[in-house]
Amino acid sequence: MSRDKEFFKQIDIAKTWFDRQGWIPFPFQLDAWSHYLKGRSGVVNAPTGSGKTYSLLIPILLQGLKHESCEGLQAIWITPIRALTKEIRDAGKRAIDGLGLDWRIEIRSGDTSTAVRKSQLHNPPQILITTPESVHILLATKGYPAFFRNLKTVVVDEWHELMGSKRGVLMELALSRFKVMCPQLQIWGISATIGNMEEAMSVLFGNWKRRKNQSLITVRSDVKKEIDIETIIPDDIETYPWAGHLGIRLIEKVIPIIQRSRSTLIFTNTRGQCEIWYQKLMDVAPELAGLVAMHHGSISREIRDWVEDALHDEHIKAVICTSSLDLGVDFRPVETIIQIGSPKGVARFVQRAGRSGHQPGARSKIYFLPTHSLEIVEGAALKEAIRRNIVEDRIPFVRSFDVLSQYLMTLAVSEGFHEDAILEEVRSTFSYASVNDEEWSQILDFTRSGGSLEAYEEYHKLGRDRTGKYRVINKRIATRHRLSIGTIVGDHSLQVRYLNGKKLGNIEETFLSKLRPGEHFWFAGRSLELVRIKDMNAFVKRANSKTGKTPSWQGGRMPLSSQLSAMIRFKLDSYTSGANQDSEIMALDEILSYQQEQSHIPTEEEFLIEYLRDRDGYHLLMFPFEGRFVHEGMGALLSYRLGKLKPLTFSIAMNDYGFELLADKPIPIEQALETDLFRTSGLQEDILASVNSAQMARKRFRDIASIAGLIFRGFPGKYKKERHLRSSSGLLFDVFNDYDPNNLLYLQAFDEAMIFQLEEARLRVALDRISKQKIILKRPETATPFGFPIMVDQLRERLSSEQLKERIARMKLIID
Amino acid sequence: MLDVIEITVARELLVLHPYRAVYWPKNNSLMVTDLHLGKIQHFIKAGISLPSHASMDNFERLSSTLLQFQPERLLILGDLFHSDYNSDWRVFSELRQTFAAVQFDLILGNHDSLDSKLYADNKIDVYENLKIGPFLLTHKPLEGSADYNIAGHLHPGVKLYGQSRQSITLPCFYFGSRQAILPAFGTFTGVYKLKPEKEDRVIVISSDHLIDVTPEEA
Structure with a gap:
């Protein structure tokens, strides 16, 4: 039989099965099947609920039909959340039965019992549905190369979701290992549409394309959701x-x-x-x-x-x-x-x-x-x-040294690694392509010995075996590492339980510690009374009160995306030109015309500034419509630049549409506008001088320290001296700040603050746009519809450019 | 030379040094507490990678204050060594020999679990607490002592508030009417926030500066 004939015969088997179910394959599914069966790799770009699972499960199984025996693990299916695993397994089982295969498809995640996990190691299923963390735990297991020996396929589902987090980096690293271990490997991603589809592809595959000398495929679903x-x-x-x-x-x-x-x-x-x-x-x-x-x-x-x-x-x-x-x-x-x-x-x-x-x-x-x-x-x-089919980009994490250090430990606790071979694999990823030799040796030394090789040998975590492989020396360190693999860092929260032990969920310690036993609060839709807090549990009983506090959880307030921001500016512009017919805009007519009357509504070529005085002081309001993070950075930047013209102390408030600088003295805004206030030259220096970047980096360092294994997260079967290992990420940050300011993890905290907290790239684009716009300065009598929501915001950032010592001197100790 | 602050407590003049030490001129002794030597190494040994030279800072500050004040006696108010024996003790032994003429007295803290032979070998006298002049020196702060109590253990710090909702937490020397709590000498030790009362004297440490933040009489 010719190759082509065999290929069509294969596809026909699947079509027949689909037919029996009363389904007709979508064109994109057929496309994916045929690319897969030709041995290619690529990305299926399809939304959820479009039949994306069968676009890849089917050809994996068809390939299995071709071979006499398929012993061992054939395919890994990665999903970002455990909740999805069951559904994929059921779909897989249905197809396996329908196609008459004797394959097993199993789940392996944090919820899988130890017994099942153990038996999977000895007798792996043909398809394993799992998460990036579980894959790394497998890589931390002795003998993993044998387990993955027959692996032919890795499917990364919901790649757009993983890519925007450090879990995506875990995936890149795992793939870099598989690509070398399994030369026949096919890799497929499944992704919903994002703004940077091509980048998503580069992140998933790294430099693999070049080496394999074959082009990667994108299969697009034509299923358009109305x-x-x-x-x-x-x-x-x-x-x-x-x-x-x-x-x-x-x-x-x-x-x-x-x-x-x-x-x-x-x-x-x-x-x-x-x-x-x-x-x-x-x-x-x-x-x-x-x-x-x-x-x-x-x-x-x-x-x-x-x-x-x-x-x-x-x-x-x-x-x-x-x-x-x-x-x-x-x-x-x-x-x-x-x-x-x-x-x-x-x-x-x-x-x-x-x-x-x-x-x-x-x-x-x-x-x-x-x-x-x-x-x-x-x-x-x-x-x-x-x-207009506009969607946001997902920004991939690059050069996450915390994840890299964790990965090197992972390899060291199982099979060990040769420095040169692993460096080449690591550099083949998108995330670490730019890591230079010096950075590599710094992170390797850090992982080996805490970064200072002069330290006594007894302290080294990794040593070399006879073949030159780095391996972990201390068994206890190895066990602890296996327990702390992953990049999701939990908050400090307590388990909320009924007195009989039944779990309701968890609430941050900071909220619960403010409650006294007997006080009522609302959680999980129930009125509860706090009975006592013991260890990491808050014991509660049912209460019947209508009132009570509601917990709040820490956690970022997401900023408005730049894509949505641009559409808002466009809609306001179209209101001013009278071209708008949207029901929303028409409903808002009264408010928008009031804004127009009191102040102004900016077109896309204009930038609106409002300046007014009231009891609270002098309010300077600006409306870039760029999301709160950019506004926070821009607010700090402008108050710094304004402060150079005249000594002023500002408080800053912002929302997703604009920000406010409030001062107790008049703000020389006209004078400032003549000085190119929105310039991007010297931006980085001015940001560093104006924003409390150390504070932001300190917050970022919490996750980094945890991922890199600097935070001791407890240990089952407690060791006596465990409490001597307690520390906080703030304390660790200070140690690096004082004694090792060139440490890559410490610097990473600043980079992450710049990229994700300040959105520096977006800030720059916004400033460029504003400096080309016509500035409209209005002096409304009172707060406008645009300005009011910002002026009433209570969460204010304060800014001052004074030296720390002088600032402390003016601070006070408050005695209750 | 760094600025010091002089303060009179129980009619005794004490000199506070920004390196977190107290010199008592009349008795010619230097007081320090909560050095937690070996802590960094203890973490590193457990697989937590930290800059190992951070611990050298402890020895540098200790030597430099000993050189500056030339005391006859060093009074250590507990938690000299953080945990199990490690290489930091060897460094400390060298320092001990350098200052062989100084008497080293250690009031045992809750962390001091080293073999007592190590103290004897290094000519360190060990006490539960020490009564010297008007002072009763202890590791943990003592309630209701007849003498003025000087203690450590807490790693005291205070939170300062500025205009516009600024705040900062800094380690401090704390002098109450019957009791003083000294700041932890060691690096990588953290602070515990105290809530001072009226008439307490509080001097905070911001890198190499001492700042008296005692609230003024209203």
Whole structure:
């Protein structure tokens, strides 16, 4: 039989099976099957619910049919979250049975029992569904090369999701090992559409393409999801608040939507907001009790599983959730989505919309509920972005030395590594392509011995064996390393449990420590009374109070994406030219014309500055519409530059639309505008001088220290002297700051602060744009619709350029 | 030379040094506490990579204050060594020999778990606590002592508040009406926030400077 004939025969087997199920393969699935069967690698670009799983599972199985015996592990399927593993396994089982294979497909994750994990090592399934962390734990296992000996395929599902985190870097490193160990390897990514698709491909494959001398394939799904967007507009726009982030005032409009729809997911932006909405919904619509559930990342896994099952089986009508349900199980009955507050990005909005009508061909229905009046504009901006197919980029982590150090330890505890061979593999990745020899030896020394080889030999973690391989010396260190693999760093939280031990979830220590036993609070939709705190547990019992504190969780407030920002500026521009027909903009007419009257609405060629005085002082407001991170940096930068003209102390407030500098003395704004205030020259120096970068880096260092193994995270079967190893990341940061300021992990903290906290690249682009715009300086009498929400913000950053010593001298010790 | 601050406690003049040491001229002795020597090495030995030369700073500051004040006696208020024996003790032994003429007295702290032979070999006298002049020196702060108590153990620090919601936490010397708590001498030791009361004297340490932040009479 010729190769072609055999190939078509293979595809026919799959087609026949599809046919028996009453399915017809999509063109992109056929495309993927044929590329895969020709031995190629690449990326399948398809959204969830489009049939992406079978685009790659089927050809993996078809390949299996061709061979007489397929002993050992043939394929690894990586998913970012455990919740997805079951669904993929079930799909796999169905196809395996249907195609008449005798393969096993199994899950291996943190939830897998030790016994199962052990038996998998001796008798691996043909397909293993797992996470990046579990793969690294396998790489930390003695004898891993034998386990992966027959590996032919790695599929990285939801690659767009992994790529924007250090878990993506874990994946790059694992692949760099597999590429060398398994010369026949095929690698496939599955990704939803992101702005930087090509980069996503480079990150996944590193420099592999060049070496294999074959081109990588992109298979695009032509399944286009239709999204129906409706903005919930308040009846009485004049009295809808100008500022706010809860949106509770529109709760009456949500109830009929829940009642009309078979089932509804209500997305909130924070866990605190989720708790409050649930509570209010129960107050306003008690008839929904038992039909509405809550789901967020701090609620225990058991309760979340129950909610997911109940939703799947249509036992409940609605779930109020956070990003915890962005990904995960296919909830076929979900008909409707409600997004409360700005989704901050187009991709997130589309992803959430896609949770409804979750099957090929179905329409998605999403409502957008604005939490303050100006936010209504975002409804129009989102529609425009989706119409133009605009999505955000995902920024990959590069040069994450913390992850690299962890990886070297991982290899050292199992099979050991030869320096030169591993360096070549590491450099073959996107993340570490630019690591130079000096950096490499620094990170290797750091991993070996704490970075100073003069240190006594007895302290070295790694030694060389007879073949020259680096291996870990101390067994206890090896055990501890295996327990701490991964890049997800937990917060300091306590387990919330009933007195009988049943877990409800976890809440940050800082919230619980402020409660006294007997006090009531709300969590997981229940009114609870704190009984006592013991070890890392907060024991509670049911309470029946209507009031009580709601926990808040630390965690970043996401900034508005630059893509969505641009659409908002576009919508405002089109309002000024009178060309706009959007229902959102028309509904806002009253407020926008008031803004126009009192101040101005900027076109895309203009930049608006408002300057006004009131009881609080002199307010300087600017509206770049670039997201709060950029505004924070720009606010600090401008107050520094203004402070050079005249000594001033500012407080800075910001939201996603603009920022405010507040001073107690007049601000020389006209004079400042003549000095090229928005220049990008000298930007980095000015940022370093103005922003408290050390403070930001210190925060970033917490995760880095943990990933690099600097934080001792406890040990099962406690050792006596364990408490002598306690420290905090702040203390560690200070040690590096004082004694090893060139340490790569320490410097990484500053780099991460610049890239992810200050969004330096975006700040630069924004400044460039503003310096080309026409500046409109207005002096409104009172706060405008644009300015008001910022002026009432209580979370203010203060800035001062004085020396630390002088600052301390003026500080006071406060005696209660 | 770094600026010092002089302070009178229980009618005795004490000299506070920014290296976190107290010189008592009348008794010609130098007081330090919570050196936690060997802590960095202890971490490194457990596989936690830290800059090992960070521990040298402890010895440099200790030598330099001993040289500056030339005391007859060094009073260590406990937690001299952080944990199990490691190479830092050898460095400390060398320092001990360099200052062989000085009397070294150690009040045992909760961390001091080394073999007592090591103290004897290095001519360090060991005490539970020490009563000298008007002072009772202990490791942990003592409640209700008749004498003025000078202690360590807590690693005291205070949080200072500035205008515009600024704040900073710094290690400090703390002098109450019946008790003083000295700052931890060792690097990599952290601080525990104290809540001072009226009439307490608080002197904070910001790198190499001492700043008296005692609240003024209202």
